[in-house]
Amino acid sequence: MNAAAPxxxxxxxxxxxxxxxxxxxxxxxxxxxxxxxxxxAVTRIADFMQVEAASLFLIDRTxxxxxxxxxxxxxxxxxxxxxxxxGVVGRCVAENATQIVRDAQRDARVNANVDAETGxxxxxxxxxxxxxxxxxxxxxxxxxxxxxxxxxxxxxEILHLIAAPAALAIYxxxxxxxxxxxxxxxxELALARRIQKSLLPKRRRADFPLIGVNLPAHETSGDFYDYxxxxxxxxxxxxxxxxxxxxxxxxxxxxxxxxxxxxxxHAPAPGAWLEEVNxxxxxxxxxxxxxxxxxxxxxxxxxxxxxxxxxxxxxxxHDGAEFREWPADGxxxxxxxxxxxxxxxxxxxxxxxxxxSDGATDVRSAGPDRLGSAGLRExxxxxxGLAPEPRLRALLGDLKKLSLVDDTTMLLLQEPTxxxxxxxxxLTFPARADEMRRVRAALRGALDGEDVAPELxxxxxxxxxxxxxxxxxxxxxxxxxxxxxxxLAREQxxxxxxxxxxxxxxxxxxLKPRDLAECxxxxxGLPFIDALMDAWExxxxxxxxxxxxxxxxxxxxxxx
Amino acid sequence: xxxxxxxxxxxxxxxxxxxxxxxxxxxxxxQQVRRAILDAxxxxxxxxxELSQVSYIDSSGIAALVEGFQSARGxxxxxxxVATSQAVMAVLQLARLDRVxxxxxDLDSARSA
Numbered sequence: 005m006n007a008a009a010p011x012x013x014x015x016x017x018x019x020x021x022x023x024x025x026x027x028x029x030x031x032x033x034x035x036x037x038x039x040x041x042x043x044x045a046v047t048r049i050a051d052f053m054q055v056e057a058a059s060l061f062l063i064d065r066t067x068x069x070x071x072x073x074x075x076x077x078x079x080x081x082x083x084x085x086x087x088x089x090x091g092v093v094g095r096c097v098a099e100n101a102t103q104i105v106r107d108a109q110r111d112a113r114v115n116a117n118v119d120a121e122t123g124x125x126x127x128x129x130x131x132x133x134x135x136x137x138x139x140x141x142x143x144x145x146x147x148x149x150x151x152x153x154x155x156x157x158x159x160x161e162i163l164h165l166i167a168a169p170a171a172l173a174i175y176x177x178x179x180x181x182x183x184x185x186x187x188x189x190x191x192e193l194a195l196a197r198r199i200q201k202s203l204l205p206k207r208r209r210a211d212f213p214l215i216g217v218n219l220p221a222h223e224t225s226g227d228f229y230d231y232x233x234x235x236x237x238x239x240x241x242x243x244x245x246x247x248x249x250x251x252x253x254x255x256x257x258x259x260x261x262x263x264x265x266x267x268x269x270h271a272p273a274p275g276a277w278l279e280e281v282n283x284x285x286x287x288x289x290x291x292x293x294x295x296x297x298x299x300x301x302x303x304x305x306x307x308x309x310x311x312x313x314x315x316x317x318x319x320x321x322h323d324g325a326e327f328r329e330w331p332a333d334g335x336x337x338x339x340x341x342x343x344x345x346x347x348x349x350x351x352x353x354x355x356x357x358x359x360x361s362d363g364a365t366d367v368r369s370a371g372p373d374r375l376g377s378a379g380l381r382e383x384x385x386x387x388x389g390l391a392p393e394p395r396l397r398a399l400l401g402d403l404k405k406l407s408l409v410d411d412t413t414m415l416l417l418q419e420p421t422x423x424x425x426x427x428x429x430x431l432t433f434p435a436r437a438d439e440m441r442r443v444r445a446a447l448r449g450a451l452d453g454e455d456v457a458p459e460l461x462x463x464x465x466x467x468x469x470x471x472x473x474x475x476x477x478x479x480x481x482x483x484x485x486x487x488x489x490x491x492l493a494r495e496q497x498x499x500x501x502x503x504x505x506x507x508x509x510x511x512x513x514x515l516k517p518r519d520l521a522e523c524x525x526x527x528x529g530l531p532f533i534d535a536l537m538d539a540w541e542x543x544x545x546x547x548x549x550x551x552x553x554x555x556x557x558x559x560x561x562x563x564x
Numbered sequence: 565x566x567x568x569x570x571x572x573x574x575x576x577x578x579x580x581x582x583x584x585x586x587x588x589x590x591x592x593x594x595q596q597v598r599r600a601i602l603d604a605x606x607x608x609x610x611x612x613x614e615l616s617q618v619s620y621i622d623s624s625g626i627a628a629l630v631e632g633f634q635s636a637r638g639x640x641x642x643x644x645x646v647a648t649s650q651a652v653m654a655v656l657q658l659a660r661l662d663r664v665x666x667x668x669x670d671l672d673s674a675r676s677a
Contacts (some may be wrong), residue, residue: 437591444588444620462620462654469622473591529623535658 021162024052032173039073042170047076053159057124061086061093062134062142062174070094070142079122096131096143097179101495102164105129106154112252112305130155132163134171141174143167150415177257180422193223196254199436203261205230211496213302213419214241215393217400219412224254227263227413230266234301240268242299243316243415244299244359247336253293260285260295265408274300274312275345278337278425282314286341294336296358300347302417309357309417312347317365320381321350324388327381356392356418358384363412365405390426392418394494420496426500429456429492434485435476435505440469450492454499456559464499467536470529471503479507479551499557501537506550510542510544572600580610580675582646586617589625598628605632609641612674616647620651621655633665642666646674 028045035041042060050058057077061070064085070093072084089098092113096103096366105111108126119126131145144167147154197220204218216229225248236241242264246257258279267280277299287294298316302309311319315336315561335348350357358379367375374381374438387398396416403412404561429450444465472488479487488506535554540555570587581604587608587634589597604611629645636643644666648656656662667673 111650440590441588443589459654462651462656465620466622466655466658469590471625473622476591532658534622 005227017158019448021165025047025160025165026168030167031497032169035173038173038177042174045076045170048493050076050143050146053146053162054150055130056148058144058146060142060144060170061097063088063097063140074140079124081122092131093143093145096133096145100133100135101327102131102160103131104155104157104160105131106362119557127152128154130159130163132160132167134167134174136171136175138175141178144284151455171512172271182282190223193251196224196251200225200228200258203228203230207256211420213392214239214415214417215396216243216397216415217413219404219408220401221363221408221411223247224251225411225413226253226257227361227363227411228257229413229415230265231415232265234269234271236271238271239302239304240271240299240419241296241302241415242268243361243413244295244297245316245361245411245413247292247294247296256289256293256295259295262297263411264297268299271301274310275333278312278334278345279343282337282343283341283343284345285338289338294338295333296361300330300551302352304419307352307354307419309350309352309517310347311350311357312345314345317360318377320360320377320384321352321355322358322381322384322388323353323355327384329377352417352419354419354421356388357418358396358414358416360414360482361410363408363410363413364365364379364403365408365416366409368409369411375403391494392416392420394426404513414417427493430489430491431491432489434474435480435483435488437473440472443472444469447490447492454494454559456499460559462538464501467533467555468501468503470532471501471555474529475503475505475507475553477552479505479510497559499559501555501557503553503555504545504550505556506545509544572597574600574604575672576608577675578628579608581608582612582614582671582674588620589618589628590620590622591624594622594624598631599633601628601632602635603640605635605641605643609639610675611636611641612644612646612668612671614646615652616649618649618652619659621652623659626655626659626661629665630661635656637663642644642677644668644674644677646671 015386028048032045033043046058048061057075057079059075059081062073063069063228068088070086070088070478071262071500072081075081075104086094092103092105095113101112103395105114106128108114108129114126114296126150129145129147131143133140134142134144144163146163165476180186205216213407215232218225218227218229220227226249227244229241229243231241232240244257246253246260263284267277272280278297296315298311298313298319300311311330313315313319313332314334318331321330322327330348330350333348334343365374365376367381383399383402385394390398396414396494414482429446431446433443447465447468451464456464468490475488486506491502493500537555537557540553542553545552570593571585574586575584582602583600585597599600601611601613611632613632633643646668647670648667653662656665666677668677
């Protein structure tokens with residue numbers, strides 16, 4: 005196709021075409037109802053090009069066929085379907101090239117059937133493809149010049165130009181539709197996810213021996229866990245993994261979780277508990293779906309767990325040094341009706357029992373290899389110094405850094421060891437005011453890691469900052485070369501901030517927070533510490549060289 | 565000061581001086597803030613401190629503000645805090661100074677006070 009003549013030399017014909025093109029483009033761009041606009045556009049194209057019939061074909065994205073969407077002329081061929089490559093239109097799309105059929109009666113490309121059915125005599129055809137960034141999406145066809153002549157190159161060029169804005173408008177409309185649909189699906193999945201999340205048990209107080217975490221790999225999860233108190237004081241728990249993915253796996257997950265909970269309320273022995281639910285699922289599960297479940301009851305006074313597992317990955321018992329595995333007692337639920345499940349009794353003591361869905365071991369580390377059971381044990385061992393909850397959180401943190409392939413759910417059963425404090429921050433820094441910004445940032449990070457609420461976090465940072473500047477100003481009296489050691493530990497829900505300096509011993513008796521009622525510029529540090537911390541004490545360092553300021557703050561763990 | 569996010573700029577608008585602070589106001593540069601406020605009070609009788617960009621302020625920062633307030637009061641000058649950030653407000657409340665300083669939501673209201 006040769007380039008059109010430059011504007012300056014454009015004849016009346018070209019100017020008319022440009023005018024039409026401009027108007028068409030504008031109408032399409034401003035169109036609120038594209039279908040309507042296209043219908044009108046096809047009519048106007050027929051008028052402008054002085055042809056007897058015009059039609060617009062689009063590729064149906066599901067069937068892959070070309071379908072006539074709009075037409076103008078004596079024969080209504082709306083809805084007519086063609087395969088790509090079939091007829092003039094099909095060929096135009098297949099080759100992404102304008103087709104000129106000067107003499108339709110004698111051209112092999114023409115599909116004579118339509119004429120035969122409708123009585124319309126096709127003399128001459130012109131067809132231009134609708135090209136977009138995503139390839140050809142359809143074609144624009146015009147038939148029979150009204151003046152009886154045959155279509156020529158000039159006509160072809162004009163049709164080619166007209167096709168462009170039409171293609172663009174349709175493409176945009178399709179993109180918009182696709183986006184809306186995507187958003188809708190996203191919203192629905194998000195809703196499903198929220199519902200699933202709401203079904204997980206609420207976190208309990210810090211001294212509760214069970215902690216569960218769930219990391220979905222996709223929008224919805226096939227994993228679940230739950231725990232609840234039994235009337236006799238024991239704690240019942242279960243963790244499960246539904247086969248498959250997607251929304252139906254999510255639905256099944258909800259159903260199985262309900263079944264397990266209902267059946268568990270009357271505290272059957274774990275083996276019988278699995279058998280009850282298995283019976284129900286074998287009756288109603290379809291499509292080859294199955295569920296892996298591990299469940300049991302925990303007796304707190306005796307520290308005894310009774311456990312049964314249906315196809316679930318082996319439970320891992322860890323005493324800080326050795327690991328011991330407890331494999332499943334039978335196949336997943338929903339496969340073999342009437343099968344019997346055994347159970348295991350474990351004297352937990354102070355040890356930790358880990359139950360995790362296979363998402364955890366399927367996690368991919370740097371290479372293509374699975375983390376595997378050995379890899380998971382290594383991660384557990386790495387954090388064994390932490391108290392149960394921070395340990396599980398750290399484990400999850402490690403897994404998140406690797407790539408999740410599947411939903412990952414873990415249950416940890418362990419008696420919380422009250423004395424176990426763990427360090428959140430250990431920082432030694434020069435005792436200079438310009439160091440404090442960095443110290444504050446580190447402290448904020450450590451507190452964020454403990455999910456401390458932002459307002460409380462900021463107040464604690466302020467308190468520590470004040471304490472440090474007091475040391476800088478009054479203990480060291482601005483001397484150079486000295487350091488402060490900041491240590492932050494957590495024991496259950498108590499935060500302990502410790503500041504050590506090597507300045508001459510400060511007489512604690514001299515430290516009296518002043519009355520805030522008097523408006524004075526200085527002396528605000530101690531009142532801040534007093535107001536913000538639950539308690540604080542200052543004492544000489546153990547080796548006599550320096551001071552230790554200890555501040556305590558209990559952070560509330562949300563109940564329910 | 566190596567922390568490039570901190571800033572203290574005094575702006576003169578007619579007979580009003582606005583001291584704009586930005587960043588984390590702590591002991592490392594609160595003296596600079598103090599001097600800026602006192603300088604402003606030396607030049608004019610209407611001073612405000614703009615605090616919307618202050619993400620942190622410690623007792624030494626508060627002390628600089630208090631000193632400005634007291635100095636102004638002693639000389640019959642006007643001194644107020646403009647657009648205090650959430651962070652600054654929290655600390656003012658802690659120090660029971662939130663009812664002491666005149667507080668203005670924006671420059672216009674501060675100037676017309």
